[in-house]
Structure formats: structure tokens, C-alpha cells
Amino acid sequence: MSMAPxxxxxxxxxxxxxxxxxxxxxxxxxxxxxxxxxxxPNGAGKSTCFNVLNxxxxxxxxxxxxxxxxxxxxxxxxxxxxxxxxxxxxxxxxPTMTVRENVQVALVSHGERLFNLWASTAAYARxxxxxxxxxxxxxxxxxxxxxxxAYGDLKRLELAxxxxxxxxxxxxxxxxxxxxxxxxxxxxxxxxRIAREQSIGxxxxxxxxxxxxxxxxxxxxxxxxxxxxxxxxxxxxxxxQVRAIYLGEGLLYDARHREGAPA
Amino acid sequence: xxxxxxxxxxGLASAASLFLVASGLSIIFGVTRIVNFAHGAFYMLGAYxxxxxxxxxxxxxxxxxxxxxxxxxxxxxxxxVEMVLLRRIYHSPELFQLLATFGLTLMVEDLVVLIxxxxxxxxxxxxxxxGAVDFFGQNIxxxxxxxxxLGPVVLGVLWLLFQRTRWGILVRAAxxxxxxxxxxxxxxxxxxxxxxxxxxxxxxxxGALQIPRDAVNHAMDLRVIVEVxxxxxxxxLGSITGAFVAAVLVSELNAFGILxxxxxxxxxxxxxxxxxxIVRPWGLFGKPEAPARRTPGLTVNPWRPLTTNERFxxxxxxxxxxxxxxxGGNYVLTVGSEIAIFVIFxxxxxxxxxxxxxxSFGHAAYFxxxxxxxALLAKMAGLPMIGCLVLGPLLGLLGAxxxxxxxxxxxxxxxxxxxxxxxQIVWSIxxxxxxxxxxxxGILGVWPSSWAASPSHFYWLSLGIxxxxxxxxxxxxxxxxxxxxxxxxDSPLRSEAIGINGKRIQWTAFVIAGTVAGLAGALFAYLxxxxxxxxxxxxxxxxxxxxxxxxxxxxxxxxxIGAIVYKALNIWLVxxxxxxxxxxxxxxxxxxxxxPKGIVGTFETLLNRRRNSSSSNSLVASPIETAE
Numbered sequence: 024m025s026m027a028p029x030x031x032x033x034x035x036x037x038x039x040x041x042x043x044x045x046x047x048x049x050x051x052x053x054x055x056x057x058x059x060x061x062x063x064p065n066g067a068g069k070s071t072c073f074n075v076l077n078x079x080x081x082x083x084x085x086x087x088x089x090x091x092x093x094x095x096x097x098x099x100x101x102x103x104x105x106x107x108x109x110x111x112x113x114x115x116x117x118p119t120m121t122v123r124e125n126v127q128v129a130l131v132s133h134g135e136r137l138f139n140l141w142a143s144t145a146a147y148a149r150x151x152x153x154x155x156x157x158x159x160x161x162x163x164x165x166x167x168x169x170x171x172x173a174y175g176d177l178k179r180l181e182l183a184x185x186x187x188x189x190x191x192x193x194x195x196x197x198x199x200x201x202x203x204x205x206x207x208x209x210x211x212x213x214x215x216r217i218a219r220e221q222s223i224g225x226x227x228x229x230x231x232x233x234x235x236x237x238x239x240x241x242x243x244x245x246x247x248x249x250x251x252x253x254x255x256x257x258x259x260x261x262x263x264q265v266r267a268i269y270l271g272e273g274l275l276y277d278a279r280h281r282e283g284a285p286a
Numbered sequence: 287x288x289x290x291x292x293x294x295x296x297g298l299a300s301a302a303s304l305f306l307v308a309s310g311l312s313i314i315f316g317v318t319r320i321v322n323f324a325h326g327a328f329y330m331l332g333a334y335x336x337x338x339x340x341x342x343x344x345x346x347x348x349x350x351x352x353x354x355x356x357x358x359x360x361x362x363x364x365x366x367v368e369m370v371l372l373r374r375i376y377h378s379p380e381l382f383q384l385l386a387t388f389g390l391t392l393m394v395e396d397l398v399v400l401i402x403x404x405x406x407x408x409x410x411x412x413x414x415x416x417g418a419v420d421f422f423g424q425n426i427x428x429x430x431x432x433x434x435x436l437g438p439v440v441l442g443v444l445w446l447l448f449q450r451t452r453w454g455i456l457v458r459a460a461x462x463x464x465x466x467x468x469x470x471x472x473x474x475x476x477x478x479x480x481x482x483x484x485x486x487x488x489x490x491x492x493g494a495l496q497i498p499r500d501a502v503n504h505a506m507d508l509r510v511i512v513e514v515x516x517x518x519x520x521x522x523l524g525s526i527t528g529a530f531v532a533a534v535l536v537s538e539l540n541a542f543g544i545l546x547x548x549x550x551x552x553x554x555x556x557x558x559x560x561x562x563x564i565v566r567p568w569g570l571f572g573k574p575e576a577p578a579r580r581t582p583g584l585t586v587n588p589w590r591p592l593t594t595n596e597r598f599x600x601x602x603x604x605x606x607x608x609x610x611x612x613x614g615g616n617y618v619l620t621v622g623s624e625i626a627i628f629v630i631f632x633x634x635x636x637x638x639x640x641x642x643x644x645x646s647f648g649h650a651a652y653f654x655x656x657x658x659x660x661a662l663l664a665k666m667a668g669l670p671m672i673g674c675l676v677l678g679p680l681l682g683l684l685g686a687x688x689x690x691x692x693x694x695x696x697x698x699x700x701x702x703x704x705x706x707x708x709x710q711i712v713w714s715i716x717x718x719x720x721x722x723x724x725x726x727x728g729i730l731g732v733w734p735s736s737w738a739a740s741p742s743h744f745y746w747l748s749l750g751i752x753x754x755x756x757x758x759x760x761x762x763x764x765x766x767x768x769x770x771x772x773x774x775x776d777s778p779l780r781s782e783a784i785g786i787n788g789k790r791i792q793w794t795a796f797v798i799a800g801t802v803a804g805l806a807g808a809l810f811a812y813l814x815x816x817x818x819x820x821x822x823x824x825x826x827x828x829x830x831x832x833x834x835x836x837x838x839x840x841x842x843x844x845x846x847i848g849a850i851v852y853k854a855l856n857i858w859l860v861x862x863x864x865x866x867x868x869x870x871x872x873x874x875x876x877x878x879x880x881x882p883k884g885i886v887g888t889f890e891t892l893l894n895r896r897r898n899s900s901s902s903n904s905l906v907a908s909p910i911e912t913a914e
Contacts, residue, residue, distance in 0.1 A: 119589070129784040130782065
């Protein structure tokens, strides 16, 4: 199999607040169809890194390129138009609209119809919205008010919204936070399947090591703003530095899954 | 040179009162997150009560004791208001809090006239500060010097209070995270009450200290509240230092603005405010606002277009309304036309407020601009009625484009304060620029052309335009633009993340709403045959808010019903009582506390409840319904 094209390249990213280096000289790449996890203890710089990628923070130095286009310093809405979809740690949807309408708004925006004052939105891209909802298993809920959904369903709706602009890259900030264990596995399986089928690159941050090692192709480990390890889940799990600095939980994972010993 | 120094000192002296009121507003907002629109009313009450007390008791003790006692007495009224009213609405959406405190302001205005009479009252000079100090041939009242010293002293005392006392530490903690403070076992209720009392005390003291400088009158509340809003927008809501610096800045701008633009001195303040908003949207010393509580927030029912049956019902209602000239006389038709015009005005605000989530407290500005647009075109350019009706509202559009650009940079309470301040600025221009607008005398003799002159023709014209405006705005609500606007209202974060430029969407909505309001104003000018500054006054802005609220903020077209009911009641009320503001204010407070969903909203809820209770048979019934 030939190497997939580079989707996202981050070079020498640095951002400090006062005297604190939140992120120091971080570089990595992400290829199409690849699922990359960004992990690290609290305060490691994951969120800063993420917010630079989606345009909410401007870095002190370094560059971010998506499909060979510079995104550094661009607004979130501009980065979205370059083919980057995202989901939030705490879901952000439109509670006064139906589930279908939530997706339709994203499709309206993708179709550059935002300033159309006359057409009927109900008819706009109705089937396309239905297809996206079916894809994430939310087809049956299409006419429900979004404000009534359970949290796990909101996460799936967010995924459908994020897919509306046919993104090349998906940024997911703690996608399974606040979900029940079974929902976590389902959501990540779904994400992985869609990413493979549509060859979308996925970058996600995550605290749950089960989710990280189960669903990622590659793992980046941040500690105190610096990238300390990078590699396949197995490599990272075996990395002594990672264990020493961070992965107390990794040992538990090993213990549970390899030896079946009580935790 | 000496003249400029004196002018500067006069500005500093005016800053003292302004600072007292603004710091009170800021302290209350910091802890309770309520922007107390009634703050100007407490300031005015302070002045009136102090006037009575200082007249009653002689001597230095009588004066200074009277001033302090007045502030304390008004603070006690504040405590009562907090316990009876505010405690009920701490968890309501911002809009309701703003409206309730505004309703209070209206009530106080009438009560003050009832107790002290409508005439200006001249208070005593302050004992010990009656004279003037000679400064290179210019006189500086020594009372001004006292006020100049007082401002920093109060700032210092407040600083000590918040830094050095246990109570101050609790207040600062509650300002940062009130849930945490509650979790630590602090009695929130009394903390809130005491903070409100302090804020009201400061406002009333500010008013009481004004009596040696200014006549006491029943319009001083609105004048001061607008200046205070400008101060807190510039200084940053929640910051006492910010309030001080901005109060000095605004007072100096006023003092020197009169020298530069004698007619429209307020322009200078506006320009500075605009610059501050662009450079630091949360004021010089303010911090970015936490995300606003959503303005609507009572239900989550998604909106839907009318069904075919409902459309027929609406058309039938319109036809019945159109038949009014067959039964009604000229007076009824004139009232009918006025109601139709206010339907247009109300739906334009409803569009901005319910669909866009932007509660404007100065929507009358664009109504008035449309009216003045027509009057100026008709009197100066001599255009025929059709031309005026088409071009006049463009003045509303222009005003909305300029002010809206700045207003949509902010949201929530800041947006409300800013729109109110803008409306007051437009009002003062109409009031002060006598050579163009005729000032207080307005512009008279704006009569419709002969084809629309008869009451029935004018009624049909107004009704037709109203129906058109309602239909067009409904279409926009369900258009892609309407959805983008609602998306921006529901979740700014998500809408930005799906490529929506929220500010541009909101600005466009502001311009649309302003233009439609201008159209209403244009018709209104022809209905009355004249325009006056009051056509853009605050009470008209509040009328519009109440109409929307009465109809139901969370409905698609509740404003139509709200406007009809409210306007009819209002016209009847004005003919029945002189205390219309008192009744209106009480009415506003009542709606907010007891009836927040409005007429249409309540109706929909009842309908939904009935539907849900009969949902067991709905599966069986639905095929038959569809067949029909």
C-alpha cells in the first residue's frame, strides 16, 4: 500500500502564557485516513495545541498547514472552509432546532447559502442531511428537537454536523468525555469506520487510555508542552519515559489485558 | 487658559455623581449578574427624598444628615425591591431582568410626579460650600471642589471595603464564582441583598449630592442611566476603577464637547465609546463576559411554518380586519391604522430579539429615523408620499447600519445598554439640532397624498403594509439566513465552527429590523401628520419590548398578537388615567414574574399539553387527518 498524502503538518509550534511554555516546539504530521491520538497529563498542552489547530489561539511561532495550505492565524470559520470539521469537548449544537435542521444549517453554510433570505430551508438538502444522520445512526431521531437528546446522541449529532462539509480532517476534542463506557466504544468505532471509508484524517485528544489504545493508529504524547514520544500504541505503551512521566494507567491497562491480574 | 482649567474642574465635579451611580451599578452586576435598569430611578429618588429632608431640617446637620438619611432611606426601598421582586427573577433570562427593572423605573417616574408634583424643584445650597473660589478671574463653586475630592475618597473607601473586610472578600469571591461561595455555606440571599443595598445607597447618594448643583426633576433618571451605561460600557462592567476612570472621561468629554459642538455635544462621547468598543469590546478595565444566558430559554419547541389550515385562518383574520371600514367610524379607523403600524414595529423588534437573540432597548431610534426621514423628505425636498414612504425608511436603514455595526460586537446586557445609549443619542440629536429637526417643536404638516388621505384608505394602506411585513419577515425566519441567525443565537461556538460569520449575520439582521421599524415610523409620521423627538424616545422602545414579550418571545409571530392587544389596551388606558406609566410599569413587572411566555406562548403550551395527553389515539387519528 502506497503512503497516503500528508493532510496536516505542524512545524515548531510554540505558545507561551507569561513565562509558562504551554507548547514548546511541537512538530508532527497526520496522513489521510489515519487516526492520531494526542495524549498527556493535565496541563501538558493538549488543549493549547488543539486550539491553535482550530484557529482559536494564534501561536507565538511555528506553522500549521492543512493540505499544503497555511492555516496559522486564520479564524475557525475559515479553517472549516478549508475542509476541517470538529467536535467539542462539551457538545455545541443548536438546541431550538430539530436534529435534521442542525445538520441542514451546516449544509447551508457549506453550500454558501447563508445570506439567502427567500428560499425554504426545510427543503434545502433534506436528503443529504438524512444521509448524514443515517451514517451516524441518528436517522430515526431526525425530527426530534435537539434540546431533548441524550448526551451520547448529541455527540453523534455533532459528528454528523462535523461531516457536513465533507472534511478531509476531523478534530475531536475529548470525543468520549462524559459518556458511558459502552457509548464510548460505539462512538469511536463509528468514527474509525467513517474515517477509513472516506479517508479522513482524525486527530483526537483523550483521557481514557482504553479508547486511545483501542482506536488510534498512532499516539503523540505531550508533557509540559513538549512532545516526548510518538509511535504506534504498542510502542508508546512500551516507552519507559512515557511510563515514568505519565502512564500509570498504562500499567493498569497492561495488567488487565495481558495478564488478567486484578487491578 | 484659566477658562479651560475651570471647565476641566467642572467636568471633574460632575464625574463624582456619575461615578457613585456607575460604581453602584457595577457592584450589583458583579455579584447578582443583573444590570439594574432601575438604578437611575434610585438616583432620582435619592435626589427627591434629600430635597424633602433638607427643606425640613435646618442647618449644616439638617443638610448633610438629610443627604445621608435620604440615601439610607432609598437603600431600604432597594432592599424591599430586592426581596420582593429580584429574588424571583435571579434565574430568569437576562431580558426579563432588564425588563422588570425597567418596569420599576416607569413606576417610579409616575410615583415621583404623584408625590412631588411635575415641576422642577430647586434645592438648598450646601452649608459651608455656598461660595465660589476665584481662579484667575473665573469663579469655581466651592461645592464643586468638595465633589472633586469626594469622588476619589469614595473610591478609596470602596477599595478598603472590598479588600479589608470579611464582607468585601465574600463579595469578591461571589463576583468570581457565586456557586462556589454558596457551596461554602455563605448565606447567598443576604449577601445579594446587602450588595444590592450598597449599590442603591451609592446611586441615591449620587442623586442626593446633586441637589445643590441641579434642579430636581422627574426626567433625571433616564438622563443619568444613559450616561451611566456609557460609563460602564467604556470602563467595563464590574470594575469600580473602570467606573471611576470612565466617569471622569465622560464628564470631561461632556464639559469640553459643549465648547466644540455646542449643539450636539453628545457626539464626542459617542465617538470615544465607539473607539473603545472597537479596541477593547469589554471596556477599558472589563473582562470578557461569560457566555450570555440565552435570551429565550423557556422552552425548546422547534419552530415550524404555518400549516395550510393556519394559513387560511390568518388570511380570514386579515379579511375581517380589512372589513373594518364597513363598521367603524373615523376614530376607530385611526386607532386601527395605529395598531397596524405598531404591528410592523413590533414584528421588526421581534425579528431581532427572538430570532436573533439580540434584545434591543433602543429600537425606537429606527422607528423615529424613518419618521424623520419622511418628514424631512416631504418638507425639504417636497417629495410625494410614495417617494417618501420608499426613501424615508432608508434613514432607519442607515442608522441601523451604523449603530448596528457597533452593537453586534457585543451581546447580552452590553448589547441592551449600547442600543439604549444609541437611541438616546439619536433622540438628543433630534432634540438639540433645532435648525434641521425643529427640536422640541418637531416637524408639522406631514400629510398623506389625497389617494391615501381618507381614514379608510390610510387604514387599508397600513394594514396591507403590515401584512406584507409580517409575511416577509416570516419567510426570512424560515430561510437559510433565518436559520443562520438562529444558529448564531443558539450557539456562537458551533456556528463559527461551521463557517458562519456570526457578526455579519447579526449585523444584517439588525439592518433588516431597523429598516422595517423605519417603515413603521414612516407610516406613523403620515398618520399623525407630524414628527417629534418622542417618536424615538425610550418609552417607545419599551412599548415595543412589551409588545413582543406580551405576545411571546419564543414564538414565531407572537408579536402580532402582542402589538394588537397592547396597543389597544394602551390607547384605552391613556384615555382613562394620567398614571399610564405606573400602570404600564406594573404591567411589565407582572408579565415578567407571572406570565413570561406571553399570550401566544401560553396558548401554544396549552395546545401542546392537550396534544400530548391525547397522543395515545393520535396514531389512529393521523391517517384520517391527512386524508382530509
